[in-house]
Amino acid sequence: MAPPNNQKRVKGVQIHRPFIYGTTAKLFGEDNPKPPGTPADHTHSWTVFVKGVDDTDITYWCKKVQFKLHESIPNPMRMIEDVPPGGAFEVHETGWGEFEITIKIYYVPESLEKPQTLYHHLRLHPYGDTEEAKEAMRRGPDIKSWIYEEQIFSEPYNEFYDILTSPMPREKGGGGKGTRVMKGGMVGSVGERTASIPLTTRPDQPFSRETEKLEIKRLEEARVKVNDLMDKMSDDLKEKEAELDKLKREYNQPGVRA
Known part of the structure; x- marks a missing residue:
């Protein structure tokens, strides 16, 4: 995409933003009954997603995400957009087999950047005798295959640079002027869209x-x-x-x- 004449790259600048992508699967059973109409041979429900670390907002740089599922699944090309700030770009499905999912991330128009493609293997079972597999069994029925990634914007165009570094909209009420209450009871500055990640690990936040x-x-x-x-x-x-x-x-x- 050719930039407008007034758009120039900010030289010597590199900005990174952390995010998570991956899948979470769960075996059907008493605590996870099959939805009506689910094919008889489907054994799991699963979700594929792209979201911010600790559910932070990524919609100011990520416009939409396309998930390419297995061809045997109805409507295998899923485009997810119009996600609320802090929400996840995600697809929920059921099935019995594992396969590779193609994930294409589209940036906001102001970025003037081409989309990025990622690949992720849907995992329905904990494998082997590794510590990771043992930990998955200890955590319970949810099989999580989550990947931490950092999006790098090298010398972004000036308009997109302003978006990446501008303050987030202030939240009304709760923490008083200039503050917002975050997950875990933390209070932080409203001001900045940063690349920070949580200090401590929680069951729903492994990074x-x-x-x-x-x-x-x-x-x-x-x-x-x-x-x-x-x-x-x-x-x-x-x-x-x-x-x-x-x-x-x-x-x-x-x-x-x-």
Whole structure:
């Protein structure tokens, strides 16, 4: 899309906005009965979505989202738009099998940017003996396959830059002038559309600074373990090389034949 003559990119600026996409599935049962008209072979209800971290508003930069489902599903191309601020772009369906969902994110017109395409595998079951699978079983019947992502806007056009960095509309009542009450009882500035994420993890919010710290710790522990293994392999290799040199010397001594 060619920008209007008065639109120029803001040079040297990069803005990122976090969001989540993925699926949540649940097996049909007593606490999740089949809706009337559901095909007999369908075993799960599921939802595919794109939303802000901690349900923050992303509609000021995300205009609409297209979900391409499996061709066996009626009307497999679903375009979701006109979502209220803080809401999720989502599709609810039922089924029995897993497949890849194509997710196309369309930006607001002021961005003058082309849509972005993501791919996500619908997961209906926790797999294997991994810690992730065990944790999914402990959490209960909901099978969550959620991905944290950051949308990067490099050198956005000036009008879109103003939208990304302008204050959010003030909310009337509740927290007094200049404040708003957020999830978990936190009170924060109304002013800014930022890239912040929650400090602590909750069952409905797995992505937080706490999660980030735990992941960094896990990666550091893995790095130490890998280094230990590499040191051990290096010592073993030196030992084998010394043994090989010894055998060569013995073989090359006078009187030793093949």
